[in-house]
Amino acid sequence: MLDAVVIGAGQAGLSAAYHLKRRGLAPEDDFIVLDANEGPGGAWRHRWPSLTLGAAHNIHDLPGMPLGTPDPEEPASRVVCRYYDQYEREFELPVHRPVPVQRVISDDSVEAALTVETGAGTWQTRTLVNATGTWDRPYWPYYPGRERFKGRQLHTRDFWSADEFSGQHVVVVGAGTSAVQFLLQLSKVATTTWVTRRPPDFTDRPFDAEWGRDVERRVRERTEAGLPPLSVVATTGLPLTPECQQGIDDGVLVSRRMFTSITENGVMFDDGTEVAADAILWATGFRASLDHLTPLHLRETGGGIRTDGVAVAADPRVFLTGYGASASTLGANRAGRAAATAVLKHLDDRHSAAPVPAGD
């Protein structure tokens, strides 16, 4: 039986694996990492090429190996895949892929173990660090008529290049950073209509450390109460960059209220006006990708999972990283370290007595 299984090899999973190893767990013998992807990079592997490193918010260093100073014009997906690949090799992390975890069940007959079931085998473990991110769970709200629309509908996770929409009219749904970035790119080759449920929350507040702490506190309050985390933008607001200000001045970043239905040819608003569209781009965000944990019954009646840091109230063997307040590269780093510490605490005396390495 393993001491720990880490599910997911994005920022959160790699950080957890690094710290588990540093705290004395042996790769393969004591712990493994199972990742659904074909190769390294976590969700970054799938991001569109025009999302350059410079256009990303900030990609924090993984513990023990700085990212360095790559060209800000290089696609973030390429930079991060390369970085994670080097990282996994350098620290000889036991990542198995592609291994999508289908479900985790509590096997009380065997030393209170958890059984991790995948298409590539089954593992038993004393603890579980879940680091599965959100990319595999796009949120796509339903509006009447969705199935009637004859044009193209796609979600953020399907977006690849604005050039695909050249000369078209695109309705962009959503008030987050992805929607804003798509609109600014699309407006160079297409016409657009922006629709949002609430007015976009542009803010010129500096996105500094104090802001970061404030965001984390507000998210943590919800997850500690067993409520699902809100969308990212509901907590962070939208940075009012000079490009955004220009977009507002040009009328590109001026939104309409949500449409009420979708027609064959476009979208219909509550005042009876119809906007014809070639495509509807749903930049409506993501939810935590946790379906494989359903058999563990971790959710509270409020729909969320009650957590205290990375610890899950409903099951002391399970630790959630990259969830709620730790859903950023910086937060995921910290959560990975906290999870490794918590795993060791949960394990036998031999492990819990292991000293925390200096400089950690």
Ligand SMILES: Cc1cc2nc3c(=O)[nH]c(=O)nc-3n(C[C@H](O)[C@H](O)[C@H](O)COP(=O)(O)OP(=O)(O)OC[C@H]3O[C@@H](n4cnc5c(N)ncnc54)[C@H](O)[C@@H]3O)c2cc1C
């Ligand atoms: C468009 C977009 C842009 C973003 N930009 C930034 C940014 O600039 N800076 C920032 O800090 N944050 C950003 N974020 C948030 C970002 O996703 C996180 O910061 C971080 O990279 C997530 O790391 P993670 O390890 O939690 O998840 P992920 O990177 O999503 O990794 C999860 C891994 O788990 C695997 N997995 C999922 N389900 C299973 C399963 N059942 N079995 C096995 N493996 C599984 C996946 O294949 C994946 O490899 C952005 C998010 C989005 C959507």
